[in-house]
Structures are given as structure tokens and as C-alpha cells.
Amino acid sequence: MKDLRVGVIGVGGIARTHxxxxxxxxxxxxxxxxxxxxxxxxxxxxxxxxxKLYQDPYELIVDPEIDVVDI
Numbered sequence: 001m002k003d004l005r006v007g008v009i010g011v012g013g014i015a016r017t018h019x020x021x022x023x024x025x026x027x028x029x030x031x032x033x034x035x036x037x038x039x040x041x042x043x044x045x046x047x048x049x050x051x052k053l054y055q056d057p058y059e060l061i062v063d064p065e066i067d068v069v070d071i
Contacts, residue, residue, distance in 0.1 A: 007032040007066040009057045011044040018070055019048060028068065034060040 004027055008015050011033050022030050032052035035041040045053045054060045061069060 002029040003027045004067040005029055005031045005065055006068045006070055007034065007052075007060045007063065008050075008070045009034045009060060010071060011035045011041060012037075015044075015070070022070070030070075032060050032063060032066055 002025075006022055006028050008018065008030055012035070019030070022028050030048060030050055032054065033041060033044055033048075033050050034054040034057040035044070036055055036057075038055055041053050041055065045051065052060075052063070060066060
């Protein structure tokens with residue numbers, strides 16, 4: 001298991017530039033994402049194998065399993 005669990009808020013354009021770094025790190029794993037646009041969020045989750053998907057970013061922020069929030 002990796003050390004830090006990451007949640008990404010806003011999975012549109014720029015978030016895709018963050019994913020290679022998160023995936024390459026030996027210490028992080030993206031485990032959750034949030035976006036208000038549900039179809040985009042579902043597509044993102046499938047593409048990056050992220051199961052925890054929130055339409056309300058606040059729910060991601062208060063998730064006790066998240067160590068790092070990428071906005």
C-alpha cells in the first residue's frame with residue numbers, strides 16, 4: 001500500500017496533467033475524486049480506476065481516508 005491517499009477535486013482539463021505525477025510516485029495513490037459534472041466524473045473514475053466519486057467536493061475534503069487534496 002502506498003503512504004498517501006490523494007483526492008482530486010475538479011477532474012476537467014488541468015487535473016489530467018497532475019495524474020502522471022501521482023501515478024509515478026511510489027508514495028501516493030489517487031483514491032477519490034470530486035466534480036460537479038457527473039458524466040465527466042464517472043468517465044474519469046473509469047479511466048483512472050478511482051472508485052470513490054463525489055459530486056460535492058466538501059464530501060471528499062472531510063473523507064477521513066484522504067491524506068492529500070489536489071485542487
